[in-house]
Amino acid sequence: MKSKNPQLPIKERINDLLARMTLQEKVAQLYCFGRVVEMTGILFDEDRHLLPDKTAELFANGACQLGRPAQRTKPRHTAQITNAIQKFLAEATRLGIPALFNEEGLHGLMATGSTSFPQAIALASTWNPDLVSEIFSVVAKEARVRGSNYVYTPVLDLARDPRWGRVEETFGEDPYLVTRMGVAAIKGLQGEGETIDNEHVIACAKHFAVHGQPEGGQNAAPGNISERTIREEFLPPFKAAVQEAGVGAVMASYNEIDGIPAHINHWLLQTVLRDEWGYKGFVTSDGFGVPQIIRLHRITNSIEETAKLCIEAGVDCEVPRGVC
Numbered sequence: 001m002k003s004k005n006p007q008l009p010i011k012e013r014i015n016d017l018l019a020r021m022t023l024q025e026k027v028a029q030l031y032c033f034g035r036v037v038e039m040t041g042i043l044f045d046e047d048r049h050l051l052p053d054k055t056a057e058l059f060a061n062g063a064c065q066l067g068r069p070a071q072r073t074k075p076r077h078t079a080q081i082t083n084a085i086q087k088f089l090a091e092a093t094r095l096g097i098p099a100l101f102n103e104e105g106l107h108g109l110m111a112t113g114s115t116s117f118p119q120a121i122a123l124a125s126t127w128n129p130d131l132v133s134e135i136f137s138v139v140a141k142e143a144r145v146r147g148s149n150y151v152y153t154p155v156l157d158l159a160r161d162p163r164w165g166r167v168e169e170t171f172g173e174d175p176y177l178v179t180r181m182g183v184a185a186i187k188g189l190q191g192e193g194e195t196i197d198n199e200h201v202i203a204c205a206k207h208f209a210v211h212g213q214p215e216g217g218q219n220a221a222p223g224n225i226s227e228r229t230i231r232e233e234f235l236p237p238f239k240a241a242v243q244e245a246g247v248g249a250v251m252a253s254y255n256e257i258d259g260i261p262a263h264i265n266h267w268l269l270q271t272v273l274r275d276e277w278g279y280k281g282f283v284t285s286d287g288f289g290v291p292q293i294i295r296l297h298r299i300t301n302s303i304e305e306t307a308k309l310c311i312e313a314g315v316d317c318e319v320p321r322g323v324c
Contacts (some may be wrong), residue, residue, distance in 0.1 A: 001016060001017075001020070001095075002016035002240060002313065003016045003017035003020070004094075004096070004256075013197040017095065017097070018093060021095065021224075022061070023210035025061045025062055025094070025095065025097075025224060026066060027061070028059075028062045028063060029064045029065060029097070029190060029317075030052060030194045030306060030316065030317055030318065030322075031061065031063070031064050031065075031313070031317070031318065031322040032064060032065040032066065032067055032102070032317060032318060032319040032320060032321055033058065033063055033065065033066050033321060033322070034066070034067055034075035034320060034321035035066075035067040035068050035071060035320060035321075036066050036068065036069040036071070036081060036101075036161055037066060037068065037071045037073070037174075042054060042058070043055060043058060043085075044081070048073075048077065048080070050084045050085070050088065050172070055085075055088055056092065059088065059092075060091060060093075060123050061093075062093050062094075062095060062097045062099075063085075063089060063099045064099065064100065064229070065099060065100040065101070065102055065150070065317060065319065066085065066099055066100075066101055066102075067101075067102055067319065067320045067321070068101075068102060068103055068104065068110075068208060069082050069101050069103075069146065069148060070103055070109060070110075070111030070112070070114070070143070070146050070148055070149065070294060071080050071110070071111060072112060072243040073111075073112060073115055074112055074113055075111075075112075075142075075145060075146050076130060078111070078146035078147060078148070079145065079146050079147045081147070082101050082146065082147025083147055083150065083248070085099065086098050086099065086147070086278065090175055091290035095107075097261065100150045100202070100283070101147060101148040101150065102148070102150045102151070102152060102319070103143050103148045103151050103152070104148070104151070104152050104153070105139045105143060105151040105152065105153045105189075106152075106153050106154075106155065106169055106182070107119045107120060107123070107138075107140075108121070108139060109139050109142045109143050109151070111142070111143075111146070113218075114142050115138060115139075115142060116284060117135050117138075117139075118167045119169070120154065120155060120168065120169055120170055120171050120181075121167060121168045121169075121170060121171065121172060122214065123171070123181065124170075124171035124172045124177055124178075124181050127177070129180050129181060129183070129184035130184070132181050132184040132185055133184040133185065133187050133188035134188060135188065136153075136154075136184070136185045136186075136188030136189045136203075137188040137189070137191075137200075138197075139151065139153070139188070139189065140188065140189045140190075140191075140199065140200045140201045140220070141199050141200075143201050143269045144198060144200065144201055145197055145309040148201065148293055149196075149201050149202060150201055150202040150248075150249065151189060151201050151202070151203060151204065152180070152204045152206065152251065153185065153189070153203065153204065153206075154182050154185040154186065154189075154203065154205065154206075155169045155170050155171070155184045155206055155207070156170075156171075156178055156179075156205050156206065156207075156235055156237040156238055156241060157169075157170050157178075157206075157207055157211045157234075157253075158170065158172075158173050158174075158175060158178060158212045158213065158233060158237075159172055159173045159212050159213035160173055160212050161212070161213050161214060162211035162217075163216070163217025163219045164212065164214060164218075164219070165217070165218065165219060166212075170212060170261075172214075175232075175233050175234075175236045175237060176236075178237045178245065179193045179236055179237040179240045182205065182237045182240065182241055182245070183241065183244050183245045185203070186203040186241055186246075186247050187245055189201055189202075189203040189248070190203050190245070190246070190248060194222045194246070201317060202249055202251040203245075203247050203248060203249065204247070204248075204250065204284065205237075205238055205242075205247045205252050206250070206252070206253070206286070207249050207251055207252070207253030207254065207255075207262075207286060208238055208250050208251060208252055208253055208268065208269075208273070208283075209223075209230065209234055209235060209238060209253060209257075209262065209268060210223030210225050210230055210234045210253070210255060210257055211223065211253040211254065211255055212234075213234075213264065214255055215281035219254060219293070220255060220256060220296060222255055222256045222257070222259075223253075223255045223256070223257055224257075224258075225257070230257070236274070238250070238273075239277055241276070242273070242277045242279045242281075243277060243278070247281060248281045248282070249281050249282055249283070249284055250273065250279065250281060250282075250283050250284070251283075251284050251285070251286055252265075252268075252269065252283060252284070252285055252289060252315060253289075254286055254289055254292065254296075256297060261292070261293055261297045261299065262289075263285055263286075263289050263290055263292075263293060263310050263313065263315055264293060264299065264309040264310055264312075264313045265313055266312070266314070268313075269283055269313050269314030269315070270313065270314045273314070283308070283314050283315050283316050283317075284315070284316065284317045284319055285315050285319055286310060286319075287319055287320050288320070288323070290307070290310050290315065290318045291303070291306065291323045293306045293309065293310070294306055303323065305310050
């Protein structure tokens with residue numbers, strides 16, 4: 001298959017793969033199978049050995065993502081799990097498409113035995129992008145040796161309301177400082193090359209967008225900000241992440257803008273992100289951000305309608321597990 005030939009241009013390989021995929025295989029690439037730590041008895045036995053029959057059933061059409069394999073497991077154990085799953089996907093599924101293993105890494109890989117660095121707000125206070133890049137290169141290596149290849153960081157929100165409970169996750173309130181630290185973090189995670197080598201991981205710029213000044217300081221409250229302020233202050237860190245740092249993933253935010261939740265906001269995810277900025281990566285939901293369209297924003301009444309709106313707006317994968 002052309003898709004298996006690393007000497008061919010990426011676009012040609014992708015087009016060949018898409019032409020071969022069934023609808024079910026394409027749907028599987030929109031789906032995260034939840035957190036690995038929760039899959040004992042579903043995917044593994046008590047000793048974390050793959051259950052062949054259940055694995056074949058679960059991954060019959062492939063898998064896009066599995067969540068946080070490093071959570072509550074030692075490094076060697078995590079590597080054994082991820083290697084076993086990737087081996088199955090590569091050798092026992094029809095198209096052999098490998099999976100993404102996502103992790104949290106805001107100030108160090110969130111895993112047993114990993115290095116914990118100061119929170120993002122403290123890293124920003126160093127005013128030292130080179131140091132930030134070096135720190136996140138360590139995060140990448142610690143994730144990669146365990147078999148993970150995708151990390152949910154950096155946070156590029158502007159911390160504009162001190163009541164918001166996630167201020168410490170940000171690089172502060174200033175667009176310029178957040179931009180420089182964000183670009184440094186992404187380059188540390190992904191490396192400087194056109195492709196990601198075996199010591200680096202895909203970075204995820206989050207939360208897109210206007211998440212750091214919510215009404216009442218509540219985490220998923222509306223961001224009632226004018227478009228001019230959005231473009232001049234809240235979007236520059238994300239634009240630099242796309243155009244300067246080449247970030248591989250962008251995460252939609254929980255909030256809404258002008259009454260439209262980010263997860264179904266075509267203007268935000270398509271017009272601005274892809275059409276204006278030329279973004280070529282993928283858009284992920286925030287954790288349970290897709291079903292929140294039903295139960296929080298109350299825009300839709302069914303999972304089918306919700307899935308349709310999110311896909312049409314530009315969401316490419318639902319995490320932490322497929323619901324809609």
